[in-house]
Amino acid sequence: MLGKAIGALIILGASSYAGWHVAGGYARRPAHLRDLQTALAVLQTEVEYGATPLPIALRSAAGATGPAVAPIFGGAAARLGAGSRGITPGDALREAIAEEAAASALRPEDLDVLRALAGTLGASGREDQVRHLALARERLTGLEAQAQEQRARYEKLARYVGVLSGAALVLILI
Amino acid sequence: MIPARFDQEILPVLAPRVAQLIQAALPHLPAPLEEIRLREDRPLHLVHTSGDAFIGRSDGLTQDPHRAAVASHDDLLRTFQMMAQGSVYAWEDEIRGGFLTLMGGHRVGLAGRAVLDSGRIRTLKQVSSLNIRVAREVPGCANGLLPRLVKGGRVVSTLIISPPQAGKTTLLRDLVRQISAGAPGAGLKGCKVGLVDERSEVAGCSAGVPQRDVGPRTDVLDACPKAEGMMLLIRSLSPAVVAVDEIGRPADAEAVLEALHAGVAVLATAHGYSVEDVARRPALAELIRAGAFGRAVVLGRSRGPGTVEQVADLGGEAGAAAGPAFGPGQGHGLGAGPGQGPGPGPAPVGGGGRVAG
Structure with a gap:
């Protein structure tokens, strides 16, 4: 009996945790999308008003944004820094996304916006750069609205599904 | 190589x-x-x-x-x-x-x-x-020339005329370095030099700090438009000599005249093949007419880049004879590498140079 009770608790705990985890993803994604927009806004200011070279501009973007997104920009800056040979800003940003983005709640479609930006980052004049950065921010704003909506709809649902599916499994197994 | x-x-x-x-x-x-x-x-x-x-x-x-x-x-x-x-x-x-x-x-x-x-x-x-x-630093390439650009312990305003790739920037850099450091052989004490380096070629500045040796008494105004830069230097950095690469526009000419009126000697370079050539360009013609430059140095490539083809006196005095390429015993110019052999001696072209007209 005790074994059964312990088994039931483990199942319930695991499924609840899974539900909470999925719900957490829904909850964190809008915040991370906002952080991404903040970083791009800083980058745009650095490019537009300071004409700051990218390694420095990317570092300031990393410094101004949240800890989940900062490593993407910091990583790109580090890859572009001294000793890097043959690496363009686009390569640096793409590599940093591949390595650092997994820790965030960003989805592939969010990262696609950054990857599209990587293709032109640093490769053209100021006006053109500002236009690309503004476009990326606009797309992220759209994605953020979508993420908010999904959060309202699925965050609680995911938690309930987690707990209830655990409870159902326990009932079936008993 | x-x-x-x-x-x-x-x-x-x-x-x-x-x-x-x-x-x-x-x-x-x-x-x-x-x-x-x-x-x-x-x-x-x-x-x-x-x-x-x-x-x-x-x-x-x-x-x-x-x-x-x-x-x-x-x-x-x-x-x-x-x-x-x-x-x-x-x-x-x-x-x-x-x-x-x-x-x-x-x-x-x-x-x-x-x-x-x-x-x-x-x-x-x-x-x-x-x-x-590829920028090249040839310390000492102005050794032979410098004594002829000094009169009474002072630098004479000089226009270096040269076609592209004949070493005018390299020569200007070494002149600046030696004037700044002082050249006892040429009877010159070190003096303050202001360098306007619009294209960052002469001093090769990184973050404003010269990466090339331009001498201990040289202030470099990096990436600054020439005319404005010359005025700024004269106003605030009290140079004895102002050096500037590739002049030619009317605004540059005005700034050179301004410098001369302020008692500052000017070292400048210009594209061209001869003094006559340069004298056909309106802004430079005006400068030459006004007696802005005491000397004109014509560079060429007849014996490799950096060959001094002619040193002309523009100050109304007797024309100086053409002399050896950069530095006695230095070989002939910037392009002289091992195997090319030394070649001191008179430059083949030119002679007593005087501006026609």
């Missing part, structure tokens, strides 16, 4: 594939390297002091463009981006002027598609040609 600091200053900004090809080809060069030319979908081209060659697909150099390695679109794109430190937008003014300057003062000429804004170039896009001009 690998130029000094090539590994630190030029190789890191080349696309890795191109860097490898050039590195493999350089030891085969018969003379010092002057230019590396990258053109999209065309052969990799090297220019040296005694000719040019393409980089072969396998090892070494070739004269046959069909057997040469070709620079791809990606090579050009990567190289251009790395030259701009990944930030093309940060160098808009330079790109509009058709050049970028690398660490160490190497100038890169650009060509591509011009984007116009009411008839004027706004920027260049799709850069399809890059010409890396």
Whole structure:
């Protein structure tokens, strides 16, 4: 009996945790999308008003944004820094996304916006750069609205599904 | 013949594939390297002091463009981006002027598609040609010349006239260094020099600090327009000599006159083949007429880059005879490398130079 009770608790705990985890993803994604927009806004200011070279501009973007997104920009800056040979800003940003983005709640479609930006980052004049950065921010704003909506709809649902599916499994197994 | 600091200053900004090809080809060069030319979908081209060659697909150099390695679109794109430190937008003014300057003062000429804004170039896009001009430091190349530019312990205002690639920037750099440090042999005490380095070629500044030796008493105004820069130096840095590369516009002429009225000697360079040549350009003609320059030094390549073809007196005194190329016993000019043999002696062209008319 005790074994059964312990088994039931483990199942319930695991499924609840899974539900909470999925719900957490829904909850964190809008915040991370906002952080991404903040970083791009800083980058745009650095490019537009300071004409700051990218390694420095990317570092300031990393410094101004949240800890989940900062490593993407910091990583790109580090890859572009001294000793890097043959690496363009686009390569640096793409590599940093591949390595650092997994820790965030960003989805592939969010990262696609950054990857599209990587293709032109640093490769053209100021006006053109500002236009690309503004476009990326606009797309992220759209994605953020979508993420908010999904959060309202699925965050609680995911938690309930987690707990209830655990409870159902326990009932079936008993 | 690998130029000094090539590994630190030029190789890191080349696309890795191109860097490898050039590195493999350089030891085969018969003379010092002057230019590396990258053109999209065309052969990799090297220019040296005694000719040019393409980089072969396998090892070494070739004269046959069909057997040469070709620079791809990606090579050009990567190289251009790395030259701009990944930030093309940060160098808009330079790109509009058709050049970028690398660490160490190497100038890169650009060509591509011009984007116009009411008839004027706004920027260049799709850069399809890059010409890396390797800057060379030849300390002492002005040794032979300097005594003739000094009168009564003071520097005489001098115009250095030279066609492209004949060493005027190299000569100007060494003149600045020696005037700044003092040259007892020429009867000159070190004096304050103000250098306006619009294209960052003379002093090769990085973050405003000269990377080339321009002497202990030299203040460098980096990346500053010439006319404005000269005025700024005179107003606030009290130089005894102002040095400036490639003058020619009316505003430059005005600034030179202003400097002379302030009692400051001017060392300037201008493109041209002879004094007569330069005197046909309105702004420079006016300067020469006004007696702004005491001397004109004409450089050429008759015995390698940096050959002094003529030293002309513009101050109404008897014309100075043409003298030896840079520095007695120094060989003949900047291009003199081992194996080319020393060649002191009178320069073959010119003589007592005087401006006609």
